[in-house]
Amino acid sequence: MTKIVFKNIDKPEQYKIENYIKNGGYQGLAKTLKEYKPADIIEMVKKSGLRGRGGAGFPTGLKWGFIPKDSKKPKYLCVNADESEPGTFKDREIMEKDPHISIEGAIIASYAIGANVCFYYIRGEFVLCAQRIQKAIEEAYDKGYLGKNILGSGYNLDMYLYRGAGAYICGEETALLESLEGKRGLARVKPPFPAVEGLYKSPTVVNNVETLANVPDIVLKGADWFLSIGTAKSPGTKIFSLSGHINKPGNYELDMGTPLRHLIYDLGGGIKDNRKLKAIIPGGPSVPILTEEHLDVKLDFESLVQAGTMLGSGGVIVMDETTCMVKTALILMNFFKHESCGKCTPCREGTVWLYDILYRLEHGEGKKEDIDLLLKVCENIGGRTICALGDAAIVPVQSTIKYFREEYIAHVENRGCLTPFKFQLN
């Protein structure tokens, strides 16, 4: 397995700039400013095939290339550290243990798109992350990696830490921009896309923390090196956050294309208490679940789509045989209902409807027709909202019914749940 983002993650006090530099840090930035024009960097990242690691998987170099070259407006880079997809905690570990790797990536990205201001937007609950990033930004200014005339190149960049305040939707890039503008985090209608009209109506790129953390090594070692890792269509590595009924939860950086079984059984140590596996969410609850029959699926963008799901954020939630799927869907619907920004009616109202129906099924008041009613409501949300939250919210319902319809029927026939979550607090 190759380590790119996590190569120094466990070194002592890697979050301090002197250790980051000692372990090879800021050489990618130095090389960038010395040897490349902004357009060269965009070309290199395009060629590397790097795709966004936040959830949507959009090609990073292409995104940077959309920034208009002739615009007189200021350009902005926003680091999306609003990591809120349930089951995902990879960016948190990067920010806490190796903050400079993301900052170096952000400086290179800012240079590539011609931005002189960068916002590092962290979800409000990540207090230690905010402290580490704030300190890291100050250290970078002191060493001349931020501020005026960076490393004597003539390039200027200011970086601001900005804290969100508890809103999942602000991980959606246009909602993040609204939030940065001091507004409610409501998703914007696209187009115009942020590359044309983003922050303060200026050309803007929003990139995830893990995505940016890949950039320094791509510059140092080249696009061909990056292409040699992972699969042909999904080059590089991906960090998977493993949680739920698993013996060794945690973050694992894997080459793209690694089989799911290897993650769950070899690295994760298998299912807690030797129980049987029932279901796996492979990339946060916004992507469809998988079951035991999918254990040999490879973890990369294309293979997961082929298996009927998506790579998503890399948040892998493992559920054993005792887990009730209706309750699972109910918990996740409670989340989506709570986090819907309220702008689009299908999502705002539909998530409440879905929650109510799931609630009555779980609590013994469901009717047989409710299962089809759930699917009908899903149909009326999917594809009918501005952002992807509506599409994501229906996923837990649709995919648990797809694989476990008999369990929904049993809830009607038994007038409630026969397998409430068994795990108790020790």
Next chain:
Amino acid sequence: MILSEKTQKKILAEKNKYPQPKTAILPALYAVYEEFGYLSNETMKETGELLNIPFLEIVEVASFYTMFPKKPTGKYFLQVCTNLSCALLGAEDLVKHLEEKLKVKTGQVTPDGVFSIGRVECLGSCGTAPMLQVNNLHFQEDLTKEKVDKLLEELKKS
């Protein structure tokens, strides 16, 4: 002003820091939250005056973000994550345990004003579930009943 001089200074420091003035609203509200532990109409009104932004625009923003309580909480606001990864490992049991120990329900404050309990969505602590957060500040992870009891004792003393 109800806002302390220190908080006023913090808010004014944010005022001209960003390319556009409204960007200062969230950082300013953080300063208010840090002083009072919640946002009231009075403190939001003063925030607006300091930033030269209408009160209604401040309220509009503040009401969207869940990290700013709009009424007083306990001195220690214990928010339990009950999203899936934590629920799989006993989060409901954790809420029940806290409710029994503190003799209040979720959403209520103990009569002495020391504790209140809330539920919160995923805090990115899934590999160390179950967990709770104290006052938007400290994560308490890998919780057991014993650890929770110890935490409550420590907080009571402090």
